Amino acid sequence: MNSSQSAGATLVVSGDGRYFSKDAIQIIVKMAAANGVRRVWIGQDGLLSTPAVSCVIRERVGADGSKATGAFILTASHNPGGPNEDFGIKYNMENGGPAPEAITDKIYEHTKSIKEYLIAEDLPDVDIATIGVTSFSGPEGSFDVEVFDSTVDYIRLMKTIFDFTSIQKLLASPKFIFCYDALHGVAGIYARRIFVEELGAKESSLLNCMPKEDFGGGHPDPNLTYAKELVIRMGLDKSKPQDDPPEFGAAADGDADRNMILGKRFFVTPSDSVAIIAANAVQAIPYFSSGLKGVARSMPTSAAxxxxAKNLNLNFFEVPTGWKFFGNLMDAGLCSICGEESxxxxxxHIREKDGIWAVLAWLSILACKNKDNLNGENLVTVEDIVGQHWATYGRHFYTRYDYENVDASGAKELMGYLVKLQSSLAEINKIIKGIRSDVSDVVHADEFEYKDPVDGSISKHQGIRYLFADGSRLVFRLSGTGSEGATIRxxxxxxxxxxxxxxxxxQEALAPLVEVALKLSNMQEFTGRSAPTVIT
Incomplete structure (x- = not known):
């Protein structure tokens, strides 16, 4: 954005509070002033979750009637923070969603030729801890910086989506114990305001809800590996058994756009989570009471x-990995609910994934299922809801193997081999039957390609798929093929x-297909690895 393009603009600048965010905010403010930006909006203390930024862009109106034209989000998502860890910057567009590839490519091209930049170095630092408006006479005219309550706009939006009264009743039930772990990310400020102050949960329900620049030395990735304290409290660590774990637990990543859902001694896969939310949304969530426009998932996400979608006769879309593809569908009115396996x-409601929204969706479903039994002995649990879903729709047993930092040339050879193999289904099935005779036949194999139904853009080489007659799938994806090696997923x-x-x-259900996947791909021969780096 040059000074002519930025003239009169309103920019949002905030993030997840990781190390260097406060310094970066001051730099961005001074550069904005020098480039003719009219006003900058900053969440108090420089904190805004990624979903809240999208909400602010779409919903917030300034006292003078202004609307945000874009946002700089200071986050590296679920990566660790601190002086020796990751810092990142995202740019979101006027619709509240991530900048599309055409924009980010153009930004990158500019970085290769830039010879100078404008910055108002004499502009004093802004007090980002105090709510209010500070006005300056900038190099390009009047320039305002407004620090505002980070939670107000987001909470107002959540109240238009969910029945807070029904969730309050659920959390007030003596039988229902709730637990939320923000992993010292920005979700903590929203958790306290929403779950404790608005919905009446006990303060003791919150874990690690004070945002820290280094996320408390932890890795703010909401999964069974990194959310250790929550996993123990929910009774999922067999080495540290708990007598009476909570009925419901959830975790967030650093910028609060990802989520993990847990029941008592029970883990809900992200693929199942989005399917269960979609299956219950019309009955449990007022925002969807008139029906769903459609649903979508990323290609690697399970087909749950x-x-x-098929059973409820809903429009369905399978898209490449990347939230911008969902955003296109939503802007066109084609999709209501979406998700990804990560x-x-x-x-x-916004154009980003939203971790707290997902938790409120699950609490709404639990409140709906238990509305006549909140004081009874046997509440409908998370595990009950998942079990009922499997009984109705079947179960998609699912796992992900990550082979990190493997030799790039070997990884490319493996992917090339898998593509070549797809030329003959008969040959694929002959190999498979030689490995396991109890595995279904492959009925379709391809390298996934997506044509966006909205803008017509085509995304190629998005992953290699093997689809089986019984509805099972194998998917191989390659990322990062630089000098440091590649990752095969x-x-x-x-x-x-x-x-x-x-x-x-x-593990028992997946064992035959795991064996087929590893032997069909010659994984060990191509990568030299006898086991994956990470199993999810």
Whole structure:
């Protein structure tokens, strides 16, 4: 954005509070002033969750009637923070969503040729801790910086989506114990305002809800590996058994756009989570009471959502990884609820994934299922809801194997081999039967390509898919092929529609397809790895 393009603009500048954010805010403010920006909006203490930024862009109106034209979000998402860890900057557009590739590519091209930049170095630092408006006479004219309450706009929006009264009644039930872990990210300020002050949860329900520049020395990634304290409290760490874990637990990442949902001694996969929210949304969430426009998932995410869409006769979209693809569908009125296997869930209320929205959606479903039994002995639990879903729609047993920092040339050879193999389904099935005779036949194999139904853009080479006759899938994706090596992600999904088999052990159910995936791809031969770096 040059000075002619930025003249009169209103920019939002805030982030998840990680190290260097406060310094970066002051730099951005001074550069904005020098480039003719009319006003900058900053969340108090420089804090705004990524979903809240999208909300502010879309919903907030300044005292003078101004609307935000874009935002700089200071975050590296679920990566660690601190002086020796990650810092990042995202740019969001006027619709509240991430900048599309055409914009980010143009920004990158500018960085290769830039010879100078404008900055108002004499502008004093702004007090970002105090709410209010500070006016300056900038190099390009009047310039205002407004510091505002980070939570007000977001909470107002949540109240138009959910029935807070019904959730209050659920949290007031003596049988329902609630727990939320912000992992010392920005979600903490929203958790306290929403769950404690608005919905009446006990202060003791909150874990790690004080934002810290280094996230308390932890890794703010909401999964079973990094959310250790919550996992123990919810009874999922067998080495540290708990007598009476809470009925419901959830965690957030650093910028509060990702979420993890847990029941008592029970983990809900992100793929199941979005499918269950979609299946119950019309009955449980007022915002969707008139019906869903459609649903969407990223290609590697399990097909649990596909089955819901088919049964409920909903428009369904399978898109490449990247929230901007969901945003296009939402802007066109084609999608209401969407999600991805990497712990992101959201809806068309904003144009980012939204971790606290997902928690409120689950609490709404639990409140709906328990509305006549809040003081009874046997509440409908998270595990009950998931079990009922599997009985109705079948279960998609699911796992992800990540092979990190493997030799780039070997990784490329593996992907090339898998593409070449797809030329003959007969050959694929012959190899598979030689590995496991109890695995279904492959009925379709391709390299996923997406044509956006809204703007017509085409995204190629998005991953290699093997689709089986029984609804199971194998997906291989490659990322990062620079000098430091590559990452191969293998997604393994076994569909089971026999309700008598949906409760069996996940590892047992997936074992045949895991063996097929590793041997079909010659994973060890191409990568030299006998095991993945991470299993999710």
């Amino acid at each position: 959502l596909d089955v819901v 712990f992101g869930t959201g809806s068309d 293998l997604y393994i999904e076994q569909y089971e529609k026999d309700s008598s088999k949906t409760a069996r052990d996940s």
